[in-house]
Amino acid sequence: MDNKIKVVQYGLGPIGKEITQYLVERDDFQIVGAIDSDPMKLGLDIGELAGLRVPHGVCVTDNPKSLLSTTNADIVVLTTTSSHQKIKSQIIEIVSFGINIVSTCEELTHPWLTNPEIANEIDIAAKMTNVSVLATGINPGFLMDFLPLAMTGICCNVKKVTVERIQNAQFRRVSFQKKIGASLTTEQFNEKVKEGTIRHVGLTESIHMISHKIGWKMGKTEDIINPVIATDRVTTTDLTIEPGQVIGVSQIGRGYVENKEVITLVFKAAIGESNPHDRILIEGTPGIDMTIKDGINGDIATCAITVNAIPAVIRATAGLRTMANIETISYSSQKS
């Protein structure tokens, strides 16, 4: 097939590797390059890196400029960092070669209010070479912003939007369990919150995406992090947590219009959480109370939507897009 979409995978951490697997499965994509700054990955075949049975014939480079100037890629899948500060120079370089970008960078999902300068700079750079840049993922990117926004589309009046994402971390990988503070003391947890190492990135971005599209002028936003404490002893494959220790994180984002709370985002992930689910509540006409049983697995969903977004990003109007102003992203069965 000559009309395959040519993709460069930039960033080969856990998410980049899983995305590589999905890219390889699809018949409409061809991986034409891979980039990572880790010297341990340099020169490795991405098939092997991503845990595929056979080499894929594309090896990791640490030189974006040389790769991007020669591969004629249609799009770069950029999975290097959560920070828009850090990702900016990578983006400016990629779009300068006239190449579209889809990224999992949480802070880039809606940077127009948190960092309008970076948003503008990326937007202008992308427009100059007529390409599009989109950051997506399950959360931020879908569950706490795109999906509630899409649901408001059937309302003639909306007073408040509430989203709950309640996850049981019992069977997640130990790195995820540690990321949410499991097995720490409350003091250690609070220390890590202060350091910024325990934090779900994206509640503020989701609040901004919703409010911006609906036209609510946000007075202030909050993002409050608390530990979830074990009342009984809890064990997982890797951890034993005593009563009084931390089993997870509970984070609440709030958006206000003139001191009235109009957006509430509840993110909770804890080991042994008994009622995992995702839920969207809209106070309005009609009212909406929608629940996803057991909730959505975040890692799979983030990698899937990033890959599924590729055709929509290529077709999109040039500039920095958000999930609120791009065509519906859906699965495509173009499998090899």
Added chain:
Amino acid sequence: MDNKIKVVQYGLGPIGKEITQYLVERDDFQIVGAIDSDPMKLGLDIGELAGLRVPHGVCVTDNPKSLLSTTNADIVVLTTTSSHQKIKSQIIEIVSFGINIVSTCEELTHPWLTNPEIANEIDIAAKMTNVSVLATGINPGFLMDFLPLAMTGICCNVKKVTVERIQNAQFRRVSFQKKIGASLTTEQFNEKVKEGTIRHVGLTESIHMISHKIGWKMGKTEDIINPVIATDRVTTTDLTIEPGQVIGVSQIGRGYVENKEVITLVFKAAIGESNPHDRILIEGTPGIDMTIKDGINGDIATCAITVNAIPAVIRATAGLRTMANIETISYSSQKS
């Protein structure tokens, strides 16, 4: 405000009147004309027609050509018929004036497979004057096509899509109850199904929208209608229904790929239905089981999404769009 969007309301049946109410409430729209072929409505003020307390200052005409050539409208809200055959000439005339269209015409939500000639003709005509045409609504348009498609966006694999829309017609208007066959005998019901007067229009269009976007090549589609029969006596404000008589309709749409059922759409509306809800099930990775408690009120939602779609239609790429290839439609708080 000079930058209000200028809207013509074309069709003033129950849906057109409700849409008029929502248009008037919004600060970003200005109704600049109204069209209906009913001689009883000719010359009436649309504010009075739509049940508003005050006249709106726009009167109904039956002459689209004269109105559209003079009003400089940005968009026509077209709510005249469910049939793409009947609506085609209206659309061709409207777009010839360089005016965008959002319509509630069910058969127009995805006519590319049911009637590719009409779809093409409309698409080409719209592109010639650089405007967009979209048909939307709760169903078809949102619940059984857009929303399941959007949910597949977070899946790396989809095997089957099932949607259930189960409604309790107990407290709906009597015209809706009659439309679903309430109080008929089974023979009368079957006669009306044969005539085509009992039928929820849109299951086939929803199947096509899903399969087309996912890339499934539909082998055949089915649309099967059955009566729901009262087992006990049922009463509503207007009707008394004896055991054995019809209390509603149960309609199932099925889409097959190589004799495998990959799409199942269940639409049931009956008086006294005990568990009304909307539900989307996706067999895939990850699997998704999402339920909207009590289900969505169809009339409000159809009118709301039609109005909410207006800015997206105006911004869209020219041609005949579908809900699967237009930016996310959401509520806007631009109220007067």
